[in-house]
Amino acid sequence: MAGHGTDRHPHGADRLCEAGDRVYSRAVRRGRVPRADAEAVPCLLELALLHPDPDDMGWLVPTSPQEVMTRLLRGMHEEISASQARVGDAVAAFEWYAGLGGRVQAPGEGVAIRVLDGLPRIRAAMDEATEACATEVLTVQPGGIRREDELSEGLHRALEMRRRGVRMRDLYTHVARHGQGLHNYMELMGDAAEARTLDEVVERLILFDRKVAFIPANADRTIALELRHPALVDYLVTVFERLWRLAIPLAAPLPETGIDGITHRERSIAALLAEGHQDAVVAERLGISVRTCRAHIARLSETLGAASRTQLGVRIAQVGLDGPQRAVELLPLSDPGRESPTAR
16 A cells, blocks of 8 residues: 555655645645545555544544654754765775775876766766867768757757857768758858768767767667777777768769669668578668668668569669669560560
8 A cells, every 4th residue: 555655646744746736735734534535545544644534434534744744854864964974985995995096087088098987977077078179070870861850969069169169060860861950050160061872871879070989889879989089999990081082062962873672772672682591680771760761671672573572682782782783784684585684
C-alpha cells in the first residue's frame, strides 16, 4: 500500500499534491475527515499528516500544521548538516591527495585523449571548444535527413562562430539533400559555411582549428572521445580532406548514372549489395530506412529485369553497377550466346 501511494504521489509534506492539499485543508478546518475521504490520497497517511481518531476509527484527524513545520525544519537541518560534513570530508581528502606532490594536468593542458561519459559532459566540452575556435570547423554528419531540432540546437553556436570569422565545412550523405532544413541552415550561414555530400561517410567527426577532434565512442553516442594528440588530429584531418575532394557540393546536382532508369541512390545501393551487405547495413550506411532501401531494391530489380536476388546480383555485375561507373549495354540474362561484359 505504501509503495503504491508513493508511486502515485511522489512528494513530501512541503509540497502536497492537489488532492492531498484539499483533504488536509478540510481536516484542519473541521478537525477530522471520514477515512473514506483519504482513500484517494494515501500520501497523507504515509507522511503522517493524518492519523486515526482513537475515539472512532472511521475518522482521521490531522497533525497540527505547527508540528508538521517543526518536523520539516528538523529534517532540513539534518540534511544540511550531513551535506556540510560530506563537503568537509571531500575537501580534507583532496587536500591530502594534492599534497602527494604529483601534478595532474587539467583538460586542455596536453591531455591526448579524454573520455566524455554522458551527454552533459559531451555538450560542455563541445561548447568549450566552440568558444575557443578561431579559424575553422570541419564536420562529418552521417545518417540521413537532418532533423529540424538538431539543426536549430546548434544554430546559435554556428552563427556566433560566423560572427567571429570562423569558416565551416560539413560533409553529409546524399540523402541529406532532401531535407529542407539543411538548405535553410546553409542559407542562414551564407559564405561562412560550405556543405558537400557523398553516398556514405564515416562516423560523426567534429574538428576545431585542426587542434581538437570529437568522435563517438559507442553506438548511441552517449560516450565520446576528445582527441588532442597532434598525430591523431592530423590523421583525421587527412581523412576529412580526402572525403571532401570526393564529395559533391550541395548546390550542384548529382551526376547521372549512365544507365536509363537507375538513380544515383540505386547505383549506390547496387554497389553495396554487390559487396554482399544485407539490407539493414546498406540502409544504415546510406542514411535511409530499411523500408526505403527495400523499395529501391525492388525498383532496381524491376529496371534490370531480375526476378530474384541472385539474378539481381548477376545483373548488377553485367551493367557495371558493382564498381566504377561505366557505360555498357544491358544484356538479357537468358541469352547465353552473347558475351557478358564481365567476361571481357
